[in-house]
Amino acid sequence: MNVVEKITVTDKLLKQIESQKLPSWAGEYRKSALESFTKQGIPNRKSEEYKYCKIDLILKDEFVINPSKNIAKTQLTEALILKDAITIVVVNGVLNEELSAFKNLPKGISVCSLKEASEKHSTVFEKHYSKYADVTADPFIALNTAITKGGTFIHIEKNAVIELPIHIIHVSTANENNIVNPRNLIVIENSTQAKIIESFVTIDSKAKIFNNAVTEIFVGEHAILQHYKIQEENDFGNLVSTTQVQQEKQSVFNTNTVTLSGSFVRNNLNIVLNAQNIESHLNGLYLTNGHQVVDNHTLVDHRMPNCNSNELYKGVIDGASTATFNGKIFVRKDAQKTNAFQSNKNILLNDDSTVNTKPQLEIYADDVKCSHGTSTGKLDEEKIFYLRARGLSEVSAKKLLMLAFASEVLNTIELEPLRDYLENKTMLVFQ
Amino acid sequence: MLSIKNLHASIDGKEILKGINLEIKAGEVHAIMGPNGSGKSTLSSVLAGKEDYEVTEGEVIFNGKNLLELSPEDRAREGVFLAFQYPVEIPGVSNINFLKTALNEIRAYKGLPAMEAKDFLALVKEKQKLVELDGKLANRSVNEGFSGGEKKRNEIFQMAMLEPKLAILDETDSGLDIDALRIVAGGVNKLKSKDNATIVITHYQRLLDYIVPDFVHVLYNGKIVKSGTKELALELEEKGYDFIKEGATL
Numbered sequence: 001m002n003v004v005e006k007i008t009v010t011d012k013l014l015k016q017i018e019s020q021k022l023p024s025w026a027g028e029y030r031k032s033a034l035e036s037f038t039k040q041g042i043p044n045r046k047s048e049e050y051k052y053c054k055i056d057l058i059l060k061d062e063f064v065i066n067p068s069k070n071i072a073k074t075q076l077t078e079a080l081i082l083k084d085a086i087t088i089v090v091v092n093g094v095l096n097e098e099l100s101a102f103k104n105l106p107k108g109i110s111v112c113s114l115k116e117a118s119e120k121h122s123t124v125f126e127k128h129y130s131k132y133a134d135v136t137a138d139p140f141i142a143l144n145t146a147i148t149k150g151g152t153f154i155h156i157e158k159n160a161v162i163e164l165p166i167h168i169i170h171v172s173t174a175n176e177n178n179i180v181n182p183r184n185l186i187v188i189e190n191s192t193q194a195k196i197i198e199s200f201v202t203i204d205s206k207a208k209i210f211n212n213a214v215t216e217i218f219v220g221e222h223a224i225l226q227h228y229k230i231q232e233e234n235d236f237g238n239l240v241s242t243t244q245v246q247q248e249k250q251s252v253f254n255t256n257t258v259t260l261s262g263s264f265v266r267n268n269l270n271i272v273l274n275a276q277n278i279e280s281h282l283n284g285l286y287l288t289n290g291h292q293v294v295d296n297h298t299l300v301d302h303r304m305p306n307c308n309s310n311e312l313y314k315g316v317i318d319g320a321s322t323a324t325f326n327g328k329i330f331v332r333k334d335a336q337k338t339n340a341f342q343s344n345k346n347i348l349l350n351d352d353s354t355v356n357t358k359p360q361l362e363i364y365a366d367d368v369k370c371s372h373g374t375s376t377g378k379l380d381e382e383k384i385f386y387l388r389a390r391g392l393s394e395v396s397a398k399k400l401l402m403l404a405f406a407s408e409v410l411n412t413i414e415l416e417p418l419r420d421y422l423e424n425k426t427m428l429v430f431q
Numbered sequence: 432m433l434s435i436k437n438l439h440a441s442i443d444g445k446e447i448l449k450g451i452n453l454e455i456k457a458g459e460v461h462a463i464m465g466p467n468g469s470g471k472s473t474l475s476s477v478l479a480g481k482e483d484y485e486v487t488e489g490e491v492i493f494n495g496k497n498l499l500e501l502s503p504e505d506r507a508r509e510g511v512f513l514a515f516q517y518p519v520e521i522p523g524v525s526n527i528n529f530l531k532t533a534l535n536e537i538r539a540y541k542g543l544p545a546m547e548a549k550d551f552l553a554l555v556k557e558k559q560k561l562v563e564l565d566g567k568l569a570n571r572s573v574n575e576g577f578s579g580g581e582k583k584r585n586e587i588f589q590m591a592m593l594e595p596k597l598a599i600l601d602e603t604d605s606g607l608d609i610d611a612l613r614i615v616a617g618g619v620n621k622l623k624s625k626d627n628a629t630i631v632i633t634h635y636q637r638l639l640d641y642i643v644p645d646f647v648h649v650l651y652n653g654k655i656v657k658s659g660t661k662e663l664a665l666e667l668e669e670k671g672y673d674f675i676k677e678g679a680t681l
Contacts, residue, residue, distance in 0.1 A: 386519040389479050390533040390589060391507035391540070400532065404523025404572075 001276075009059045010041035013179075016065050017147055024147075026120040027127060032134040033145035035133045040139035049138075052295055052324045052356055053266055058238050059210060063177045066093060066149050071173050071203050073099055079201045081230070081421050085167040085245055086111065091212075092173060093182035094150050108160025108192075110153070114183060117153035124155055128187050132216045133244040138268065140240045144181045144214040151183035151213075154196070158189040158220070165195040165415060172200070172237060174207040174326045182213045190220040190248075195415055196227050200241065200262070204235040211239045219251040221275070227255040230422070233262035235290070242268040249275035256413055259286040259294050260425055270299040270326055273335075284313035285409040288321035288353070295324040302335040305365075311342040314409050316402050316430075320352040329370060331363040338365060342372040349381060399430045432457045432494055432628050433597055439488035439514040440477045447473040449653035450489070455597070458625040462639055462664060463632045465650035466672040471632045472516060474650070475601040479513040480506050493597065507533075508540040510596030510627075514603050521573040526585070529573055530592050537593065558591040560645065562618040580611035587618040598622070599630045604638040616641030636668035649675050 022030055027285055043050035069092055070125065076099060080087065088111060091100035095113040101112045117125045135142040152168055170182055188194050198215065202391050211233070219225050221398060239262055247253050259265050287292045300309045313324045325344045346355045359372040379401050387397035406426050413419040416419075438451040447470045455461055465471050477484050478491065480503035491498040498506060521529070537547040546554075559569055562584045574582050583603055590598055600619065603614055619642050623629065631642055639647075639661060647663040648655045656675060657663065667675070 150493065175666060292540070380519075382519050383521050385481060385503060386521070387501040387529065387533075389507055389513050389515075390529070390593065391504055391537040392529075392533055393504050393536060394502070396536065397504075400524050400529065406520065406522045 004060050006317045008041070009056045010038075013042065013059070014038060016032060020065060020147070022147060023120045023149055023335045024117065029130045029283070030146050032131050033142045034147075035138055036135040037146055038140035040142060042426075043139060045068070049297070050266075052322060053264070053293065056209075056242070058264060061177055061208065062320055063179045063208070065179050066147065066181060067174070067178050068092065068094065069173050069175065070096070071099070071171060076169070076171075079169050079171065079199065079203065081199065081367075082165055082167055082197070085165045085197075088152050089165065089171060090151055090168060090182050091171045093148065093180040095152055100385045101224075106162060107155045108157045108163065109162050112153050114148075114150045114153050114185060117155075119186070121153065121155060121417045122390070124187055124259040125153070125185070128216065128218050129185055130216070132218065132246045132272070133214050133242060134281075138242065138322065140212050140268075141214055141242055141244075144183055148181040148183040149213070152185075154184070154186045156188040156192045156194055159191045161193040162195075165197060165418075167197045168200065170200045170211070170213060172205060172209040172233060174205045174209050174212050174236075177208040179210045179212065182211070184215040185199050186215065186217045188219055188223050188225055192221055192223045194225055196225065197230065197415075197418065199230040199232065200229065200230050200237075200239055201238050205231055205236065206236065207398065208236045209233070209238060211237065213239065214242045215244070217243065217245045217253075219245065219247045219253050221249040221251060223248075224252045225254070228413065228415070228418060229252065229255070229259075229267070231259040231262055231263075235261075235263050235264040238264040240302075242271070245269075245271040245334075247271065247273050247275070247278045247280065250277045252279045254281040254412070254414070255283070256409070257284040257296065258409075259288075259424055260429060262292065262294075264293045266295045268297050270301070271309070272301045272303065273309065274303055276304045276306045278304075278307040280307075280309040281412065282309070282311040282313075283409050283412045285406055286313075286315040286323055287406070287426065288315065288317050288323050289319040289429075290321060292317070292321040294321070296326070298327045300329045300340065302329070302331045302338045302340060304334060305336045305338070307335065309341070312409060312412070313344045314405060315346045315355065316349065317346055317353040318349040318407065320350070322354040322356070324356040325374075326358045326360070327372070328360040328362065329359075329372065331365050331368050331370060333364045335365050336367045338368040338370065340368070340370045344374040345405075346376040347402065348376060349379070399427070402430050403427060434492045435489070436491075437487065437489040438477070438491060440473060440486045442473070442484050444632055447488070447653055448477065448483075451653075451655060453648065453655065455628050455630065456586075457596075457628055459646065460623070460629045460631065460642060460644045462644035462647045463633065464628060464636075464647060464664060464667060465636065466676070468633065469650045470653045471650055475630075475632055478599060479503060504536070505540070507593070508537045512593060512595030512598045513591050513601045514583075514590060514598065514606060516602040517580040518574050518586055520575045520577075522575045524568055524573050524578055526569050526571060526573050527663045530555070530589060532591060540585045554592065558588055561591050562587045563614050564588045579606035580608065582591055583607055583615050585613065586616070587615050591618065591622055596627050597630070598627065599632065601632045602634065603631070604633055604635060612638065613641060636664045639664045651675050
C-alpha cells in the first residue's frame with residue numbers, strides 16, 4: 001500500500017516563502033510574524049472564525065507569491081471613480097508612482113511607499129507600524145506582516161484638513177495564480193480631517209488571485225476620518241481584507257464597506273475605541289450572486305467610557321451565493337455609558353442562496369445601552385403588489401424595493417460622487 | 432366599460448365571491464356597500480389582480496379585454512386604479528421616483544415616450560393642489576410615517592397623476608376625519624369625467640354625501656342582493672344592514 005504524504009496548504013506556502021528573499025524594511029516584524037503564521041496556519045472549516053470561508057480549498061492550487069506585474073495607465077480608466085482625488089495606485093501590493101497622482105499634495109499630508117516611510121518617516125513609522133494589527137490574533141495579519149512587499153503610507157499632520165479625497169486603488173493583475181499582500185498604514189494625527197477610499201479591482205488578469213490586504217489606521221484625538229472600502233474584483237478574485245483601526249479621544253471614524261463582486265471576499269474590520277467620547281459608524285452593503293462567498297466580520301472594542309458605536313450591514317443575496325455577517329461588540333469593564341448598536345438585515349432572493357448571521361454582544365460594564373438585531377427575509381409581496389397595481393412591472397417593482405433596501409446604507413456615504421457611483425453600480429447589479 | 436358576469440372567487444379554498452354581476456358605463460359612479468365580511472375588499476382585490484385570490488368562475492371584461500387574464504401591472508396600464516384601504520409604507524422609495532417610474536411604464540405600454548422631467552414636475556405640482564398634499568409629503572418615501580389621512584390623500588394624488596379610466600376606492604373613508612374626507616372626496620369629484628368611471632366601496636353612507644353615486648349596490652355574503660339609486664344608501668343608513676340580512680335569508 002502506498003503511503004501518500006499529505007502536504008497541507010500551510011506547509012506548501014511556508015516552503016515557498018522559505019525560498020524567497022523577503023524585503024529588509026520592517027525586518028524586525030517579519031520573523032515573529034512568520035512564526036505566528038506557522039503556528040496558526042491557513043484556517044479550514046474547523047476554525048470557528050473562518051468556518052464559512054473554505055480558504056484552504058481556494059489555496060490548494062499552485063500559486064506564485066507576490067509576483068511583479070504592471071498595467072498600462074490606459075487600463076486604469078474605469079478604476080478612477082472620482083474625478084478630483086489624490087490617487088494612489090497599488091499594483092499587486094506595490095505602490096506604483098507612475099500610475100498614481102500625488103505629486104502636488106496639499107500642505108500637511110505625506111504619501112509614499114511603506115519602504116520609503118520606514119526610512120524618511122521613521123519616527124511615525126516606528127510608532128505605528130504593526131502596532132495595531134496583531135499577528136497573533138489572525139493568520140492573515142501574520143502572513144501579510146511576514147511577506148508584504150509594501151503598500152501605502154499616508155500621514156496627515158496635526159491640525160491639517162485635507163479636503164480632496166484620497167483614493168487608494170488596489171489593482172490585482174495576474175498571468176498565473178498569485179498571492180499578493182498589500183499593506184497600508186494610515187496615520188491621521190490630532191485634530192485632522194480626511195476622506196480615504198480604498199478600492200479593490202482586477203485589471204488585465206487571467207488567473208486566480210488571492211489578495212491578502214491589511215490596512216492599519218490610527219485616528220488621533222479630535223480627528224475625523226471618512227473611510228470607504230469598495231470591492232469590485234472579478235470572478236477569479238479572492239480577497240481577505242483586514243482593516244484595523246485605533247481611535248483616540250473625541251475622534252470620529254465613519255466607514256462603509258461595499259462589496260459588489262469578487263469570487264470570495266472576507267472583510268475583517270476591527271475597531272478599538274481606546275479613549276473617551278469616541279464615535280464610530282460602521283456601515284456595510286453586500287450584493288451577491290452566482291457562487292460568490294462574502295463574509296463580513298466586525299469587532300468593535302469599547303475600552304473606555306462615554307463612546308458611541310453604530311453598525312448597519314445589509315445584504316441582497318441572489319443565485320447560489322453565501323453571505324455571512326459576524327459582528328461582535330465588546331464592552332469592557334471600564335466602558336460605562338457606552339452606546340453600542342448593531343443591525344444586520346438581509347434579503348434572500350433565491351432558495352439556493354444562504355445567509356449566516358451571528359451578532360454577538362459581550363458586556364462587562366453595567367451602565368450601558370446596547371442592542372443588536374438581525375432579520376433575513378424575502379421581498380415583501382404586499383409592497384410588490386402595491387407597486388404593480390400602479391403600473392410597474394414585477395421586475396421594476398423588485399428593483400425599486402431592492403434599491404430602497406440598499407439605500408439605507410448608501411445614504412450614509414457622505415462623499416457625493418462616490419455615493420452616485422455606488423448607486424449606479426447597485427442599480428446595474430439589480431438589472 | 433366594465434362588465435362583471437357571475438364572478439366567483441375564493442381564498443385558501445374558501446369561497447368569498449359567489450356570483451357577482453355588475454355593469455358599469457363610462458361617466459358613472461357606483462357605490463358598493465355592505466357589512467363587514469360581505470366580500471367588498473375581495474372584489475376590489477380581484478379586480479386589481481391580487482394573486483392571493485383564485486377566480487373559480489365567471490368573467491370580467493374591461494373595455495373589450497378579459498381583465499382576469501392580465502397581470503396587475505397591465506390592468507393598471509389599461510386604466511384600472513385601486514385606491515387601497517390600507518396603503519403600504521415603502522421606506523426608501525420616494526413617492527416622486529415611484530410615480531415617475533409608474534407613469535413612464537404606463538406611457539411605454541401605450542407606445543408613448545417617457546415624460547420630460549420638467550413636464551413631470553409641473554404635473555406633480557398641479558395634482559398636489561387637487562388633494563392639498565404638502566409638497567414635502569410628495570418627496571418623502573411612499574407613505575412612510577404618513578398619518579391615516581395623508582395616506583388616503585396620497586392615494587388620490589396618485590390617482591390624479593395616473594388618470595385611470597376606472598377608479599376603485601376601497602374604504603377610502605375609513606379613518607378619515609370630516610375635513611380630510613371633504614378634501615379626498617373633492618379630489619375624486621374633480622377627477623370625474625364623462626370618460627371615466629368610479630367604484631366607491633364603503634361601509635358607511637357618509638362618504639356618499641360627498642361623492643354622489645349614480646347607483647348603489649348592496650353586497651352581502653358574496654352576492655349583490657340589492658341595487659338602486661342613491662336613496663338606497665340613505666335607506667341602509669336608516670335601517671342598518673339587518674334589513675338586508677333579513678331580506679337575504681327570507
